[in-house]
Amino acid sequence: MADAPHPAIAFRGIEKWYGTRDEPVHALAPTDLAVADAEFLVLLGPSGCGKTTMLRMIGGLIAPTSGEIAIDGHSLWRNGQRQAKAVSDLGMVFQEANLFPWLSIEQNIALPLELKGTPKTQRMERARTLTKLVGIQGFEKRWPRELSGGMRQRAAIARALSYDPGILLMDEPFGALDAMTREAMNIELQRIWLETRKTIVLVTHSIVEAVFLADRIVLLSPRPGRIDMIVDVPFARPRGPDLQSTPDFQAIVRQLRQRLNEIS
Numbered sequence: 001m002a003d004a005p006h007p008a009i010a011f012r013g014i015e016k017w018y019g020t021r022d023e024p025v026h027a028l029a030p031t032d033l034a035v036a037d038a039e040f041l042v043l044l045g046p047s048g049c050g051k052t053t054m055l056r057m058i059g060g061l062i063a064p065t066s067g068e069i070a071i072d073g074h075s076l077w078r079n080g081q082r083q084a085k086a087v088s089d090l091g092m093v094f095q096e097a098n099l100f101p102w103l104s105i106e107q108n109i110a111l112p113l114e115l116k117g118t119p120k121t122q123r124m125e126r127a128r129t130l131t132k133l134v135g136i137q138g139f140e141k142r143w144p145r146e147l148s149g150g151m152r153q154r155a156a157i158a159r160a161l162s163y164d165p166g167i168l169l170m171d172e173p174f175g176a177l178d179a180m181t182r183e184a185m186n187i188e189l190q191r192i193w194l195e196t197r198k199t200i201v202l203v204t205h206s207i208v209e210a211v212f213l214a215d216r217i218v219l220l221s222p223r224p225g226r227i228d229m230i231v232d233v234p235f236a237r238p239r240g241p242d243l244q245s246t247p248d249f250q251a252i253v254r255q256l257r258q259r260l261n262e263i264s
């Protein structure tokens with residue numbers, strides 16, 4: 001092996017203050033965190049603790065007030081400039097699928113490639129591969145409004161994967177879905193991750209979702225967010241729905257719930 005490999009994502013002393021008309025808001029206290037390549041990391045914490053802030057900083061959508069973020073060993077910001085090289089390895093999925101209603105499913109999925117100038121035949125081929133990967137093959141020509149919420153979220157995941165980024169950032173991606181669809185999507189997301197081996201950082205405030213999906217869970221304290229606890233989740237993969245009723249699973253859920261109650 002070569003020299004010590006870079007983590008996929010490195011936070012060094014990352015802190016965030018938001019300027020407002022009143023008092024500045026201290027969203028995140030100085031934080032260090034390294035996410036390994038191909039790791040499934042979940043950020044868990046009470047509402048307002050800075051989960052979205054952390055994710056948006058990783059995605060380069062907002063800049064930290066201080067500290068350094070590196071993606072695959074490349075600094076994300078230099079002299080106040082976002083570095084194109086660092087963000088080119090990132091795909092993002094949000095709570096709402098945010099598909100363009102006037103574009104078909106395959107056009108939505110291929111849009112990032114179109115913006116990059118990829119030729120049409122190549123784009124459409126990639127869209128077909130991705131609809132298969134996320135389990136919506138046959139729906140390529142449909143409009144977003146013709147799909148259920150869960151299927152729209154699958155399309156959003158496909159779009160985020162269109163240019164094959166190494167890192168997938170997901171902010172409460174299933175938060176708007178009903179409980180059963182959400183459980184099915186957790187299993188699907190695990191399958192997609194096992195097939196693609198992306199580095200995933202997923203934000204949730206569902207403890208069960210966190211324990212089901214994560215290799216590691218980072219529990220954040222209330223504002224200003226700081227890392228309160230990191231929990232390793234040892235269960236073998238693929239994990240199935242039955243795992244959730246095992247004592248080992250429930251023990252981790254209980255540990256996190258107790259700690260969340262203590263700190264919120």
Ligand code: ADP
Nearest residue numbers: 018020025027046047048049050051052053223
């Ligand atoms: P979470 O995703 O964990 O619910 P956020 O990262 O969205 O939390 O927000 C963390 C804190 O920062 C909250 O108190 C929120 O109100 C505040 N905040 C978020 N965005 C802004 C902003 N643009 N301006 C001012 N305060 C903000």
Ligand code: MG
Nearest residue numbers: 051052053171
């Ligand atoms: Mg949030």
